[in-house]
């Protein structure tokens with residue numbers, strides 16, 4: 001059942017990403033400047049993610065997970081045994097995802113911020129999810145169970161919550177492809193609403209890398225693969241890995 005979902009999601013197409021006209025970037029930087037220190041892909045450096053940390057790993061099963069979520073999680077864990085897939089831990093603070101060696105000085109001290117999809121303390125009410133990376137296929141999947149506080153239309157997940165989990169999954173994939181990145185374009189077609197409490201598989205992959213541009217696509221399907229809930233294309237832009245975002249914005 002779930003194998004259909006993973007296999008079906010393979011045929012991801014990529015519609016053209018909108019290309020903007022202006023000659024100068026939105027940050028006032030002359031277009032096309034490659035970052036001073038381009039970051040090499042991180043596909044095989046997942047080990048640092050599993051290094052012991054004080055922070056709680058939110059991507060582990062808890063009592064709010066449905067049987068469907070648990071079954072799918074167990075199947076992906078099984079596929080981690082031969083190294084094909086790697087479970088990606090998830091923390092409440094963005095900074096905790098960055099290895100000490102890649103952190104900028106300004107990122108060494110923790111601030112009172114929360115990683116958006118991890119901003120609720122009660123289990124099961126918001127984004128319950130776990131991500132798995134397939135380095136050889138340049139794919140990141142996310143098992144997602146939307147909680148009752150993500151409601152849009154009564155009983156269904158808000159389109160913004162679907163956009164959030166897509167942006168996070170596809171963004172995680174882009175990070176492993178190009179290090180520090182930002183979303184430049186995210187285009188989503190909503191095909192079927194996602195019932196709250198159901199479990200869906202967000203399946204994203206890198207389609208192409210052109211200099212600083214990482215093009216990706218993604219499908220969100222029911223766990224039996226039969227129902228397509230959403231499909232997306234995205235463009236992420238690689239940032240200069242030696243400067244903080246604030247420094248880059250002010251340059």
Ligand SMILES: CCCCCCCCCCCCCCCC(=O)SCCNC(=O)CCNC(=O)[C@H](O)C(C)(C)COP(=O)(O)OP(=O)(O)OC[C@H]1O[C@@H](n2cnc3c(N)ncnc32)[C@H](O)[C@@H]1OP(=O)(O)O
Nearest residue numbers: 018019020025026029031032097171172182183184185237
């Ligand atoms: C660390 C390990 C974690 C592991 C664990 C993983 C699990 C956890 C993952 C969490 C993952 C969270 C992922 C959240 C990701 C956000 O949510 S990011 C927030 C939303 N995005 C933003 O706020 C971005 C705002 N925009 C910007 O900052 C700037 O426009 C950008 C995107 C940095 C680009 O500016 P720039 O660096 O000056 O580059 P610029 O010269 O303008 O453009 C470069 C090229 O891209 C093209 N381009 C730029 N924008 C566009 C566009 N919109 N459309 C088409 N083309 C474009 C330009 O045309 C140009 O092309 P060329 O002329 O060179 O051919």
